[in-house]
Amino acid sequence: MSTEQQTATPMVEVRNVHKRFGNLEVLKGINLTVDRGKIISIIGPSGSGKSTLLRSVNNLEVIDDGVILLDGVQVNRPDMKGMAFERHINHIRQNMGMVFQHFNLFPHMSTIDNVTLAPRKLKGMDKKAARELGMEQLERVGLAEKADVFPNWLSGGQKQRVAIARALAMKPKVMLFDEATSALDPELVEEVNQVMRSLADEHMTMLIVTHEMSFARDVSDWALFMDGGVVVEESAPDKLFSNPDQERTRNFLQKHLENNK
Amino acid sequence: MDFDLMVEVTPLLIRAAWVTIDISSRAIFFGFFVACGLVFLQTLRFAPIRWFARGYVSIVRGTPYFVQLLLVFYGGPSIGLRLDPVTCGVVVGAFNIGAYMSEAIRGSIESVDNGQTEAARSLGFGRAQTMFYIVLPQAASLMIRSVGVLAIVLIKNSSLVSIISVVELTYQAQRLIGSTYKPLEIFTLSALMYIVIIYAVMGIIELAYRRATRYTTQ
Numbered sequence: 193m194s195t196e197q198q199t200a201t202p203m204v205e206v207r208n209v210h211k212r213f214g215n216l217e218v219l220k221g222i223n224l225t226v227d228r229g230k231i232i233s234i235i236g237p238s239g240s241g242k243s244t245l246l247r248s249v250n251n252l253e254v255i256d257d258g259v260i261l262l263d264g265v266q267v268n269r270p271d272m273k274g275m276a277f278e279r280h281i282n283h284i285r286q287n288m289g290m291v292f293q294h295f296n297l298f299p300h301m302s303t304i305d306n307v308t309l310a311p312r313k314l315k316g317m318d319k320k321a322a323r324e325l326g327m328e329q330l331e332r333v334g335l336a337e338k339a340d341v342f343p344n345w346l347s348g349g350q351k352q353r354v355a356i357a358r359a360l361a362m363k364p365k366v367m368l369f370d371e372a373t374s375a376l377d378p379e380l381v382e383e384v385n386q387v388m389r390s391l392a393d394e395h396m397t398m399l400i401v402t403h404e405m406s407f408a409r410d411v412s413d414w415a416l417f418m419d420g421g422v423v424v425e426e427s428a429p430d431k432l433f434s435n436p437d438q439e440r441t442r443n444f445l446q447k448h449l450e451n452n453k
Numbered sequence: 454m455d456f457d458l459m460v461e462v463t464p465l466l467i468r469a470a471w472v473t474i475d476i477s478s479r480a481i482f483f484g485f486f487v488a489c490g491l492v493f494l495q496t497l498r499f500a501p502i503r504w505f506a507r508g509y510v511s512i513v514r515g516t517p518y519f520v521q522l523l524l525v526f527y528g529g530p531s532i533g534l535r536l537d538p539v540t541c542g543v544v545v546g547a548f549n550i551g552a553y554m555s556e557a558i559r560g561s562i563e564s565v566d567n568g569q570t571e572a573a574r575s576l577g578f579g580r581a582q583t584m585f586y587i588v589l590p591q592a593a594s595l596m597i598r599s600v601g602v603l604a605i606v607l608i609k610n611s612s613l614v615s616i617i618s619v620v621e622l623t624y625q626a627q628r629l630i631g632s633t634y635k636p637l638e639i640f641t642l643s644a645l646m647y648i649v650i651i652y653a654v655m656g657i658i659e660l661a662y663r664r665a666t667r668y669t670t671q
Binding site for chain 2: 294296299
């Protein structure tokens with residue numbers, strides 16, 4: 193990462209994070225820094241811990257050890273209990289947008305209500321202002337004309353774009369993408385990638401877990417390869433994807449290439 | 454078939470059918486609150502309260518409604534619980550259907566995809582807000598049919614309160630048979646009335662279900 197950024201507080205910082213599911217340690221001391229306006233991609237085989245890491249950043253998974261910081265504020269607070277932690281984490285999460293593999297749109301609400309629910313209920317925005325904001329976000333993902341339909345009427349790609357708009361409506365400091373295109377038919381992947389590219393052009397800070405190697409290579413400032421709960425290798429994407437140092441990275445990329453032929 | 458007799462007793466049976474509808478709808482109404490209470494108790498941290506709620510549900514589900522009715526009506530007075538027949542029918546009905554309904558409600562809440570909760574939490578919604586804005590509205594449409602089936606079972610079971618001499622449809626039919634000796638005519642009529650009531654309720658349930666799940670269909 194570039195030297196001029198190192199003095200500023202990173203947007204996301206992950207220090208020595210450990211996570212166990214029962215006896216299985218899925219994160220074995222992960223370190224990661226996402227600087228303001230930068231895009232970091234995490235690749236790796238399934239079961240490598242990459243999704244767990246991403247979910248740990250906004251505490252959907254509770255880590256066992258280590259520290260996670262958002263813009264200098266500690267996310268995980270083992271010292272806090274009950275309602276105090278609830279208030280803390282709810283506030284933190286308002287600053288982090290998360291996009292899921294399976295979209296998780298609210299099916300009982302129209303597209304625009306999906307986008308405006310959180311600003312209205314959590315930021316107390318009135319209906320008119322929220323609708324304006326919501327339409328703005330839907331335009332950003334190219335779906336303004338779908339504002340008043342229910343999610344079940346949308347294609348997978350459209351659903352995911354609405355999910356991105358929903359996250360953006362909270363004006364997050366960072367966007368987390370958990371395999372945002374993995375559940376999509378191949379012909380629908382590009383429309384979502386395009387939206388993510390446009391966010392990159394706006395210098396949105398993003399942490400992306402993905403299987404889309406060429407997309408990750410194009411869009412990221414830094415790339416990590418994870419396997420078996422550790423970061424095996426990290427570097428600029430050009431190097432990681434074309435000339436990695438580690439045997440395991442090479443094997444993974446090789447296999448991935450073969451599978452996608 | 455003695456059709457003249459059937460015409461003659463119809464008004465009496467219709468009046469009794471209203472009692473059936475009245476008892477059943479009150480039992481379903483109060484039963485819903487019993488069910489919500491049971492669901493709520495089962496979410497509490499304090500284990501003995503959860504055990505109490507679970508135990509209650511198990512006992513109700515593991516015993517016949519008929520026995521529950523007899524126990525409360527005839528056994529109740531020995532512990533100072535004296536209920537008039539109609540009240541007893543409503544109360545036992547409510548506490549009976551409440552146990553079943555609590556399971557239906559819990560099931561529908563649990564069958565809302567966990568991704569919905571995660572999405573809401575990731576936006577910054579708290580537990581209660583997530584339940585209120587996201588999970589319950591979806592669970593409500595899922596529970597309409599299962600709760601509806603329970604309501605229909607309760608309406609049919611309401612014929613059992615005739616044993617504690619509530620003058621509802623079945624008891625009235627028996628009384629009329631006692632004075633006319635025409636069981637075929639009178640029971641046929643009362644069966645027809647049950648069918649009308651039950652199919653009307655089924656229609657309402659189906660309409661409510663379709664309305665509640667409009668968003669899932671194109």
